[in-house]
Amino acid sequence: MSNSVTNTARLLGAALRALLVLTLVTGVVYPLVVTGVAQGLFPGKANGSEIEADGKVVGSSLIGQSYDLPPKKGQETPEPDLKWFQGRPANGLGANSINTRYGLILSGATNLAADSGAVDGACPAEPEDGTLCAQVLAARAAVVKDNSVAGYTVEPSEVPADAVTSSGSGLDPAVSPQYAALQVHRVAARNGLPVAAVEKLVEEHTQGRVLGFIGEPRVNVLELNIALKDLAAKR
Amino acid sequence: MSPVLAAVLQLLALTGALALVYVPAGNYMARVYSSPRHLRVEKWIYKAIGADPDAEMTWPAYLRAVLAFSAVGVLFLYLLQRLQGVLPGSLGFSSVNPAQSFNTAVSFVTNTNWQSYYGEQTMGHVVQTAGLAVQNFVSAAVGIAVAVALVRGFARSRTGELGNFWADLVRGTLRILVPMAAVAAVILVACGAIQNFSGIHEVGQFMGGSQQWNGGAVASQEAIKELGTNGGGYFNANSAHPFENPTPFTNLFEVFLILVIPFSLTRTFGVLVGSVKQGYAILATMFTIWLGFTALMMWTEFAHHGPALQAAGGAMEGKEVRFGIGGSSIFAVTTTLTSTGAVDSFHSSFTGLGGGITMLGMMLGEIAPGGTGSGLYGMLIMAVIAVFIAGLMVGRTPEYLGKKIGGREMKLAACYILITPALVLVFTAASMALPTPPHSMLNSGAHGFSEVLYAFTSAANNNGSAFAGLNANTDWFNTMTGLAMLFGRFLPMIFVLALAGSLAEQQPVPVTAGTLRTEKPLFTGLLVGAILIITGLTYFPALALGPLAEGLA
Numbered sequence: 001m002s003n004s005v006t007n008t009a010r011l012l013g014a015a016l017r018a019l020l021v022l023t024l025v026t027g028v029v030y031p032l033v034v035t036g037v038a039q040g041l042f043p044g045k046a047n048g049s050e051i052e053a054d055g056k057v058v059g060s061s062l063i064g065q066s067y068d069l070p071p072k073k074g075q076e077t078p079e080p081d082l083k084w085f086q087g088r089p090a091n092g093l094g095a096n097s098i099n100t101r102y103g104l105i106l107s108g109a110t111n112l113a114a115d116s117g118a119v120d121g122a123c124p125a126e127p128e129d130g131t132l133c134a135q136v137l138a139a140r141a142a143v144v145k146d147n148s149v150a151g152y153t154v155e156p157s158e159v160p161a162d163a164v165t166s167s168g169s170g171l172d173p174a175v176s177p178q179y180a181a182l183q184v185h186r187v188a189a190r191n192g193l194p195v196a197a198v199e200k201l202v203e204e205h206t207q208g209r210v211l212g213f214i215g216e217p218r219v220n221v222l223e224l225n226i227a228l229k230d231l232a233a234k235r
Numbered sequence: 236m237s238p239v240l241a242a243v244l245q246l247l248a249l250t251g252a253l254a255l256v257y258v259p260a261g262n263y264m265a266r267v268y269s270s271p272r273h274l275r276v277e278k279w280i281y282k283a284i285g286a287d288p289d290a291e292m293t294w295p296a297y298l299r300a301v302l303a304f305s306a307v308g309v310l311f312l313y314l315l316q317r318l319q320g321v322l323p324g325s326l327g328f329s330s331v332n333p334a335q336s337f338n339t340a341v342s343f344v345t346n347t348n349w350q351s352y353y354g355e356q357t358m359g360h361v362v363q364t365a366g367l368a369v370q371n372f373v374s375a376a377v378g379i380a381v382a383v384a385l386v387r388g389f390a391r392s393r394t395g396e397l398g399n400f401w402a403d404l405v406r407g408t409l410r411i412l413v414p415m416a417a418v419a420a421v422i423l424v425a426c427g428a429i430q431n432f433s434g435i436h437e438v439g440q441f442m443g444g445s446q447q448w449n450g451g452a453v454a455s456q457e458a459i460k461e462l463g464t465n466g467g468g469y470f471n472a473n474s475a476h477p478f479e480n481p482t483p484f485t486n487l488f489e490v491f492l493i494l495v496i497p498f499s500l501t502r503t504f505g506v507l508v509g510s511v512k513q514g515y516a517i518l519a520t521m522f523t524i525w526l527g528f529t530a531l532m533m534w535t536e537f538a539h540h541g542p543a544l545q546a547a548g549g550a551m552e553g554k555e556v557r558f559g560i561g562g563s564s565i566f567a568v569t570t571t572l573t574s575t576g577a578v579d580s581f582h583s584s585f586t587g588l589g590g591g592i593t594m595l596g597m598m599l600g601e602i603a604p605g606g607t608g609s610g611l612y613g614m615l616i617m618a619v620i621a622v623f624i625a626g627l628m629v630g631r632t633p634e635y636l637g638k639k640i641g642g643r644e645m646k647l648a649a650c651y652i653l654i655t656p657a658l659v660l661v662f663t664a665a666s667m668a669l670p671t672p673p674h675s676m677l678n679s680g681a682h683g684f685s686e687v688l689y690a691f692t693s694a695a696n697n698n699g700s701a702f703a704g705l706n707a708n709t710d711w712f713n714t715m716t717g718l719a720m721l722f723g724r725f726l727p728m729i730f731v732l733a734l735a736g737s738l739a740e741q742q743p744v745p746v747t748a749g750t751l752r753t754e755k756p757l758f759t760g761l762l763v764g765a766i767l768i769i770t771g772l773t774y775f776p777a778l779a780l781g782p783l784a785e786g787l788a
Binding site: 014023026046057058060067081105108113115117133137140168170172176212225 | 308459552
């Protein structure tokens with residue numbers, strides 16, 4: 001009996017030493033070496049791809065932001081500032097609930113099911129609040145209303161899926177070229193710019209698929225808005 | 236180019252890249268586990284451990300070493316989280332509560348990486364890099380070690396010796412995982428993944444004000460997270476977060492990292508048993524299932540069945556624009572057919588059938604191609620069962636790779652395939668029957684049931700992905716998924732190593748005209764059939780209540 005206890009203790013000792021040595025290799029040396037190489041070769045990217053406008057950091061080109069008006073008194077959800085291109089909905093985004101001295105962005109998705117809010121296999125005209133059907137239909141109505149300006153009417157069928165759905169991270173930095181194109185008339189009108197100039201801007205900021213087939217075409221909203229601000233200031 | 240065509244081309248490019256590295260990677264790994272030479276740094280490590288790397292172990296000794304190493308790993312990771320509040324370099328984050336610490340420690344040691352916590356607000360630098368990332372390496376190395384021990388059981392005869400666990404563990408980590416992860420991490424940073432040790436970043440915003448995000452050693456962890464089929468995200472959004480997976484290229488690259496070791500290990504297996512054709516037959520089985528599942532997933536996601544997705548005009552809920560539906564479908568199938576569980580899009584918002592495909596992928600036992608090591612040993616167990624079924628049909632004693640599959644071998648294989656479904660179904664049934672656990676469900680009806688079924692399927696199969704609507708941070712789910720992960724990892728390992736021991740003792744039987752040719756396409760077909768039928772019969776009633784009910788409504 002005492003023999004087997006000794007053997008077990010010896011084995012656990014060996015296991016602990018193995019863990020500590022491997023922790024040194026994979027948990028200390030490995031991350032430090034990778035960090036050294038990363039900071040040496042790609043310091044901008046390793047630190048979050050921060051992007052500047054007018055000499056100030058205005059965010060990361062990889063992290064989506066909201067472009068809202070300052071909330072009015074008693075208003076729970078702020079209204080979008082229609083002067084700027086808008087990103088995707090982010091209904092799954094949260095704020096940190098522990099270690100609350102920080103105001104960290106909590107990335108996340110809604111996780112709502114494809115049949116959330118459906119009745120008899122379809123979204124009803126007035127779905128229950130908080131369901132995916134409700135979020136999609138409300139977002140589409142808002143996109144149609146906001147982007148229909150004098151001489152340009154948006155049909156509900158023209159609204160692309162990314163404009164009415166929340167992304168996986170809640171931080172999607174991009175929209176589809178279709179959603180950007182849909183916003184061109186509104187943005188041009190609000191900024192007093194010719195439609196053609198804004199169209200050209202969107203075109204310049206559209207990234208195609210990598211190597212022509214990897215991923216989907218997209219427009220980075222923050223970079224587009226920075227360029228838009230420049231363009232509007234020059235006029 | 237249409238999105239569907241682009242998705243198919245991505246699939247072809249991925250297959251081409253995997254095919255390119257298959258032979259060199261597989262041969263290299265075979266040398267790692269059979270070479271008599273030790274590197275100098277390895278000799279130092281063995282001295283520190285106090286182990287003789289050339290001492291052969293019997294199966295019980297090998298198993299004891301696996302269990303001791305894992306037990307110490309759980310305890311160490313548990314204490315690290317419990318002490319976070321007083322550890323330096325932890326961003327001032329407080330200690331993690333006991334139930335969640337237990338769950339997370341078990342989760343990372345078992346290669347599951349189920350996460351009931353939000354990474355960005357819970358874990359500081361020390362726990363992430365010296366705790367969680369370390370288990371990303373070593374739990375993967377343990378998986379490969381057990382698989383190699385089973386392969387040695389087939390390859391060796393009239394011996395009780397299965398190799399030395401410490402040597403297999405150290406070699407797998409140092410010679411395979413660390414170098415590959417280091418290269419992959421630098422590539423990820425070059426594309427935009429972050430890698431720093433600074434504190435909380437506070438940066439200005441376009442509209443004024445500021446936003447806060449974490450710094451961290453993200454790329455280095457992301458690389459081993461995929462390569463070791465772990466899946467635990469630095470951030471809550473996992474590989475959907477732009478700092479973990481910044482571009483369409485990194486998305487495909489991460490899928491490659493997940494698949495490269497599990498697929499290439501079939502070559503290692505072939506080399507070690509002395510017939511690379513046997514490896515091709517196993518590879519063909521894995522690849523057929525993986526490709527079939529991917530095709531099904533693309534079909535249902537592109538057709539975007541499901542009322543809310545129909546209303547939206549596309550299945551983009553929970554998906555990122557840069558990956559699109561194609562990239563997200565490939566990732567989702569790959570992560571659930573391996574034991575990874577990383578996600579670049581949220582499975583709960585997939586179409587009903589798409590969610591069912593991710594679940595069925597895990598229910599197959601994660602063998603196509605499965606986790607690092609665990610995929611290979613799981614598939615070899617299925618091969619043993621397929622050989623047995625074939626033997627019954629022709630009335631001949633079944634044999635595989637020259638070893639007789641007798642009563643003892645079949646009992647061990649049967650225990651292996653029964654244990655995981657038993658865990659999944661019993662824990663799910665208990666959660667649905669008790670009064671409070673169902674309160675954790677976000678969605679109602681069939682989808683709510685799917686959330687719970689998914690949770691235990693994911694835990695018992697050591698996957699770690701989730702229908703994340705479920706609030707799993709309760710004492711019940713933290714404890715029960717923790718137990719499911721523990722039993723789901725180590726009970727099967729006991730049967731695998733016992734089987735390895737029993738096979739190694741046998742004298743090989745000569746190949747005759749009546750021997751089932753297990754390197755032929757006919758056997759691959761039989762194996763695919765056996766896998767689908769066994770899994771289908773086990774889980775059909777549960778699937779019918781969840782994803783099938785939702786998808787066919």
